[in-house]
Amino acid sequence: MAETLLERFGRRLRVAMIGGGIGSYIGETHAIALRADGLWDLVAGAFSRRPETNAATARSWLVPPDRTYADHRALIAGESTRADRVDAVIVATRPSSHAEIACDLLAAGFHVMCEKPLTETVADGRRVAAVVADSGRRLLLTHCYSGYPMVRQAREMVARGDLGRITLVESRFASGMYSAATPPGSWRVDGTEGGVSALIADLGTHALHLASSSRAAASRRCARTSRGSTRGTRRSTTPT
Numbered sequence: 412m413a414e415t416l417l418e419r420f421g422r423r424l425r426v427a428m429i430g431g432g433i434g435s436y437i438g439e440t441h442a443i444a445l446r447a448d449g450l451w452d453l454v455a456g457a458f459s460r461r462p463e464t465n466a467a468t469a470r471s472w473l474v475p476p477d478r479t480y481a482d483h484r485a486l487i488a489g490e491s492t493r494a495d496r497v498d499a500v501i502v503a504t505r506p507s508s509h510a511e512i513a514c515d516l517l518a519a520g521f522h523v524m525c526e527k528p529l530t531e532t533v534a535d536g537r538r539v540a541a542v543v544a545d546s547g548r549r550l551l552l553t554h555c556y557s558g559y560p561m562v563r564q565a566r567e568m569v570a571r572g573d574l575g576r577i578t579l580v581e582s583r584f585a586s587g588m589y590s591a592a593t594p595p596g597s598w599r600v601d602g603t604e605g606g607v608s609a610l611i612a613d614l615g616t617h618a619l620h621l622a623s624s625s626r627a628a629a630s631r632r633c634a635r636t637s638r639g640s641t642r643g644t645r646r647s648t649t650p651t
Contacts, residue, residue: 427497430504432459432468517546528612554620582622
């Protein structure tokens with residue numbers, strides 16, 4: 412029987428979370444996923460800017476007080492000197508802070524799993540890419556729908572060529588979140604915390620990611636077909 416990942420690691424991986432405190436559905440989503448996966452232990456975090464929410468969230472997830480930090484900078488300082496420092500950090504804060512926090516964590520030597528959207532501008536994207544390259548750490552951007560069986564099947568069908576040549580990908584993301592009214596103080600329509608693109612980036616990124624994923628699969632197949640055709644042409648014109 413093949414060696415399991417847990418056997419290979421020899422322990423569960425230690426993870427921290429920035430943001431995601433009580434009242435944040437994405438924080439609870441990550442916590443559920445960590446438990447379901449069985450490969451991670453949530454052992455540290457800075458879960459909220461509100462001290463009472465931060466402390467209450469830590470207690471609810473059995474994170475000890477000495478590993479409950481005020482912000483991501485305090486977490487970096489505290490975890491960097493520990494023999495049992497975390498292996499990775501989840502960034503589940505408001506979109507406008509994603510790039511800064513991710514860059515600081517990467518530069519400090521932590522692997523990062525960041526919520527989308529990662530950046531607000533192309534310039535920020537390039538800056539993050541440079542930090543990733545310099546750090547030698549991994550940056551993983553979470554797009555939850557890419558894990559759905561139907562989405563994976565669609566990507567595989569495109570890659571195999573089951574659907575023929577793909578000339579157009581139409582992608583939509585329908586959400587009834589604010590169909591009745593916009594909740595007071597919602598960060599998704601706040602250009603400060605939600606980022607300059609606000610709701611479009613937060614939800615529209617799902618549609619863009621799914622479309623890009625299918626297009627990438629089609630592009631890979633086209634590239635393989637092209638190389639195969641070229642090799643075939645060379646073989647047919649080579650003297651025997």
